[in-house]
Amino acid sequence: MIRFLFKGLLRDKQRSLLPIIVVIIGVFLTVLMHTWIKGVFGDVVDFNAKFATGHVKIMTRGYSDKLEQLPNDLALTGVDDLLAELAVISPDIQWSSRIRFGGLVDVPDENNETKTQGPAVAWGIDLLTPGSPEAERMKIPSSIIRGRIPEKPGEILLSEDFAKRLEVEPGQIVTFFGSTMLGGMAMQNFILAGTVRFGTQAVDRGALVMDLEDARLVLDMPDAAGEVLGFFPSGLYEDDRAKALVDAFAERYHDQENLFEPTMVTLRDQNDLGSIVDYMDVVTGLISFIFILAMSLVLWNAGLLGGLRRYGEVGLRLAMGESKGQVYRSMLGEAVLIGLVGSVIGTALALGISYWLQNNGIDLSGMMKGASMMLPSVFRTQVTTPAFYVGFLPGLFATVIGTGLAGIGIYKRKTAQLFKELE
Amino acid sequence: MKESIKIELRDLVKRFPMGTKEFTALKGLSFSVMGGEFAGLVGPSGSGKSTLLNIVGSLDSPSEGSALVLGRDIGRLSHAEAARLRNHHIGFIFQTYNLLPVYTAYENVEFPLLLLRMGSAERKKAVMEALEWVGLAEKVKSRPAQMSGGECQRVAIARAIVKHPELVLADEPTANLDADNSHHILKTMVKINRELGTTFLFATHDEKVIGYLRRIIRLSDGLLHSDNLVEPINGED
Numbered sequence: 280m281i282r283f284l285f286k287g288l289l290r291d292k293q294r295s296l297l298p299i300i301v302v303i304i305g306v307f308l309t310v311l312m313h314t315w316i317k318g319v320f321g322d323v324v325d326f327n328a329k330f331a332t333g334h335v336k337i338m339t340r341g342y343s344d345k346l347e348q349l350p351n352d353l354a355l356t357g358v359d360d361l362l363a364e365l366a367v368i369s370p371d372i373q374w375s376s377r378i379r380f381g382g383l384v385d386v387p388d389e390n391n392e393t394k395t396q397g398p399a400v401a402w403g404i405d406l407l408t409p410g411s412p413e414a415e416r417m418k419i420p421s422s423i424i425r426g427r428i429p430e431k432p433g434e435i436l437l438s439e440d441f442a443k444r445l446e447v448e449p450g451q452i453v454t455f456f457g458s459t460m461l462g463g464m465a466m467q468n469f470i471l472a473g474t475v476r477f478g479t480q481a482v483d484r485g486a487l488v489m490d491l492e493d494a495r496l497v498l499d500m501p502d503a504a505g506e507v508l509g510f511f512p513s514g515l516y517e518d519d520r521a522k523a524l525v526d527a528f529a530e531r532y533h534d535q536e537n538l539f540e541p542t543m544v545t546l547r548d549q550n551d552l553g554s555i556v557d558y559m560d561v562v563t564g565l566i567s568f569i570f571i572l573a574m575s576l577v578l579w580n581a582g583l584l585g586g587l588r589r590y591g592e593v594g595l596r597l598a599m600g601e602s603k604g605q606v607y608r609s610m611l612g613e614a615v616l617i618g619l620v621g622s623v624i625g626t627a628l629a630l631g632i633s634y635w636l637q638n639n640g641i642d643l644s645g646m647m648k649g650a651s652m653m654l655p656s657v658f659r660t661q662v663t664t665p666a667f668y669v670g671f672l673p674g675l676f677a678t679v680i681g682t683g684l685a686g687i688g689i690y691k692r693k694t695a696q697l698f699k700e701l702e
Numbered sequence: 703m704k705e706s707i708k709i710e711l712r713d714l715v716k717r718f719p720m721g722t723k724e725f726t727a728l729k730g731l732s733f734s735v736m737g738g739e740f741a742g743l744v745g746p747s748g749s750g751k752s753t754l755l756n757i758v759g760s761l762d763s764p765s766e767g768s769a770l771v772l773g774r775d776i777g778r779l780s781h782a783e784a785a786r787l788r789n790h791h792i793g794f795i796f797q798t799y800n801l802l803p804v805y806t807a808y809e810n811v812e813f814p815l816l817l818l819r820m821g822s823a824e825r826k827k828a829v830m831e832a833l834e835w836v837g838l839a840e841k842v843k844s845r846p847a848q849m850s851g852g853e854c855q856r857v858a859i860a861r862a863i864v865k866h867p868e869l870v871l872a873d874e875p876t877a878n879l880d881a882d883n884s885h886h887i888l889k890t891m892v893k894i895n896r897e898l899g900t901t902f903l904f905a906t907h908d909e910k911v912i913g914y915l916r917r918i919i920r921l922s923d924g925l926l927h928s929d930n931l932v933e934p935i936n937g938e939d
Binding site for chain 1: 759761781782785786787788789790792794800802803804805809812813814816817819
């Protein structure tokens with residue numbers, strides 16, 4: 280009997296192929312939307328973490344108070360000792376010293392006169408220590424557009440857009456002008472090793488990246504750093520752990536009056552990322568819920584229509600002596616089969632595209648020119664565990680519920696009307 | 703050989719609620735149908751013949767009186783028991799054939815046997831026999847859309863008789879067929895009735911069908927108007 284029904288299911292395209300296509304589309308959209316939302320919001324947080332905030336960040340209290348000015352005169356000093364202490368307190372966390380600073384990049388002509396110049400937002404990060412994860416963390420190797428990554432002191436990277444504006448090529452010498460930690464003038468020539476594009480307009484407009492030791496040299500900041508960023512080994516922000524770390528750190532360093540007293544803040548407490556993290560959770564849940572609900576209604580309706588379309592067949596089966604329960608169970612069985620097949624195919628398709636988008640992303644930089652927020656301009660999906668089952672909610676359950684509701688009519692149907700109905 | 707009683711109706715009343723009132727479709731019918739009969743319920747629309755066919759087919763139950771069909775009291779059967787009675791002992795032929803469109807002629811005829819959980823080899827033999835009875839052995843692989851109306855109704859007849867039911871109920875079986883096909887179908891049913899001894903009960907007002915009946919039970923306004931054994935006009939080949 281099951282084989283007989285299955286044969287009918289396969290042959291009746293309106294009963295099998297069409298519902299399966301509807302389920303596939305519904306599930307595909309649900310899963311893709313889920314991974315997209317997760318990816319976009321996750322990227323915003325991840326991008327900020329890697330470029331600016333870390334999962335936790337240590338600064339001096341003074342630096343923290345005027346963070347938007349990047350006041351390196353209030354930078355952390357004795358960083359090596361601090362790092363040694365941090366390595367003992369939390370050995371699994373990766374700690375990275377960074378100096379962020381502003382300045383002017385000057386490109387000379389053949390007479391060593393200024394040809395072009397422009398303001399730069401600079402990062403001093405550990406590029407040259409063997410095994411340093413910083414270059415990979417900021418995706419510098421994969422972001423190189425021209426030239427190469429700095430290999431020795433005195434080499435820098437400029438963002439591609441900035442380099443083009445300054446009309447400078449890799450291999451040329453540029454001069455950096457800024458101010459030292461102590462307020463003196465800083466001036467140093469560098470060789471442009473290469474250009475990069477990070478994928479966010481706010482950074483790509485005028486980024487300069489140099490090795491941390493070069494930055495310390497030019498800014499007169501020996502054993503100092505504006506910020507020490509901490510990254511969790513999972514690569515993901517863990518709010519509870521971050522808060523626990525901050526509390527533990529605050530117990531060690533609790534001098535509220537000392538501007539140079541180190542203080543630790545979580546990712547949530549920086550750049551308004553707390554609200555983004557909260558918003559992300561709420562919006563992800565809400566959009567997923569709305570989408571799942573909408574798709575559920577569509578698939579429910581499809582199940583309902585499928586059931587009603589077979590009113591005649593059901594009537595005949597009842598007239599021929601099949602019990603109502605048997606007919607109802609066989610309809611539910613078909614719905615489970617259609618829902619399962621559609622959900623598996625829809626989920627597989629969506630995951631395939633999601634994985635591709637996770638690796639390659641979609642470049643929306645054209646739409647984000649002039650943006651000042653640290654937003655990635657290449658948007659990616661993020662495949663999480665729920666992506667593997669979220670599509671089954673509308674795909675399987677809504678289809679089965681829709682069919683189940685349609686099938687209730689079987690129980691309400693008066694067999695006395697069958698002759699009339701079948702005519 | 704003495705034939706047993708297949709249908710026995712006693713003071714059968716059927717009422718339907720109509721708003722706050724009740725409509726009485728059958729007003730105390732009493733008659734019996736013996737095994738091997740080729741009988742018809744004849745009457746105009748609203749005379750109660752379909753209501754009676756529903757009760758005899760265990761699709762509905764009487765309001766009063768009793769309807770014994772194949773020894774079962776229809777009024778006392780549960781839904782499951784009624785379904786079992788239809789499944790095992792009663793064949794249905796509908797005006798609009800009601801074949802399952804995605805299945806072949808063979809599979810449509812096979813369907814009642816699957817409900818009976820008959821074994822594969824036995825099933826195949828029974829289906830082929832039934833299709834041979836209606837002269838469609840060569841159409842086993844055809845689907846309803848590939849067959850004429852007459853052929854479809856012959857498949858429906860094969861489906862009704864394939865399980866060798868004691869009783870076949872046919873509701874206006876020729877209403878959608880032309881004269882030639884109607885006669886072909888009716889001759890097939892007469893042949894089955896004679897050779898297999900299957901009892902046929904029709905609900906009809908088609909003169910072509912009436913011409914083949916050996917017993918005409920005329921109903922009028924829910925009452926038995928007349929009940930006559932007749933010599934069929936078209937009965938013999």
